[in-house]
Amino acid sequence: MSLSKARKDYLEGLCQRLRQDLIKLLYSIQTGHPGGSLSSTEIMTTLYFEKLRVDPKNPKDPNRDRFILGKGHAAPMLYQILSERGFFPQDDLATLRQLDSHLQGHPCAKKTCGVELSTGPLGLGLPAGLGMAMAARLDNKDFRTYVLMGDGELQEGIVWEAAMSAAKFGADNLLVIVDNNGVQLDGTVAEIMPMGDIAAKWQAFGWNVISIDGHCVEAVSDAIDLAATVKGKPTVIVAKTVKGKGVSFMEGNSAWHGKPISKDEYVNAMKELGVNV
């Protein structure tokens, strides 16, 4: 079912506010990863506010959908969304990466309510997600497992071990979304380790592939619905995105994978996002 105009407007407005909040947060703590958080904003927002069957009042419901942030460095955006969704108080966000906080630099399932899997070391989200999908099948549960991965993350060999396994086990209750922002820590993906035709690679591993614009909430929503209709094999959505999306000087610039935001940069970034500070 396509998004109504009202839902589309709501999600887009929410994405804009989450971007503003992200810059404010990362400026205030002077640490964290803005680039990959900004590229995955529409994907995660659409998932959490439109698709995922999760309930902050019953966060361990055995029938809940599972979301795994394979690219764990986008934790700041995940935390903002979890808090917006009601998993923990918004005031907690200011403690991100600080001593005694439940909000670790990378997601920790033991500490943070709503985090399904501890991630950070890249590539482990997909095989673990496959394990969750297999548990659903064994228990005849209809929950779906979603794994958001970076394109740089696809360079980890274990991703392709898991891709083979998911195809073998016909994991049609597993959905991967690749945040294909074209930039990794040391430079562009094309410079560091060219990935070639990502869609063709997944296809060759036996997956159903859907390619979309990852900044269009309607496209994200439609692709997730379409994936749910595919039986017998897993689906991957290859979402073209821009690293640092929404802040011109961060866009496509690997330097903004993870670095502190200066006063001037903060003012300019917020201005571009529609806020004068």
Added chain:
Amino acid sequence: MNAVKKAIRDVYGDTLAQLGRENPDIVALDADVGSSSKSIVFGKEFPKRYFNVGVAEANMVAMAAGLATAGKIPFANTFAAFMVLRAADPVRSLIAYTGLNVKLAGTYAGLSDSYDGASHHAIADIAFMRALPNMTVVSVSDPVEAELATRAVAEFKGPVYLRLSRAEVPVVLDKATYKFEIGKGVTLREGNDLTIVATGYMLVKALEAAEILADKGIRARVVNIHTIKPIDRELLIASARETGAIVTAEEHNVYGGLGSAVAEVLSQGCPVPMEVVGVNDTFTESGDYEKLLAKYGLSAANIVAHAEKVLKRKD
């Protein structure tokens, strides 16, 4: 030694299948060595609950982590060498970090895959596993213990590394009376001149060594430490206090394994002269299992030699 021999891996495979009959939440994974680890026995009986992922150990262990988050009790099976070397990242980052209820069954541990050579021997696995917070480390000595330990590990809540052997080894424990409790060492022979603390198949060698020492008029106590972490501090300190000298014996490098764990306890709790029997920080080689053990010092004779050495250091 005229005792009945059984392969540890066969006992493990049969026990895992039996546990599968008793508890539908138990699932098993293997990385294309099911015929060796004997997880295949479970797989044949419960094909839907058995995941053979091919030659992809890290993927297997990460999948096990996902299964555990949803309430399954996964037993992940591969050679001990590959469990720690290939799957180290998900073992640490997913399972230990979050305390997931995954059972990591490392078979062919120590030198037990003897003919395959040093590439397949595991002499650093205890060191790695016990350095991970939240990880429990259990090492199996004989066929009786293999069954009891596998059962206890399945019932235990939390991540466990279960160290298993390929070898056929004699039954030395009495199934009718032996009690296995994770974290509790077991005194198998009394004696007050020194204590031999052993784990895994070296327990059998330690009992042989105690016999040889007895013939020489030396009364050695023998303690089985099947749980290397959390280690039984009370029993170790009491043994040190009462016998005044310790020899440890393990099928592992002398660095980071049982000897290190015991030294950590005793250096703080009751320092006494101590000697460590293990692989002396060298790569091993292919060969007949017993000859290989003897060449690398993992023998009753070498435990006896170290016992005599430690007794000379005793006041």
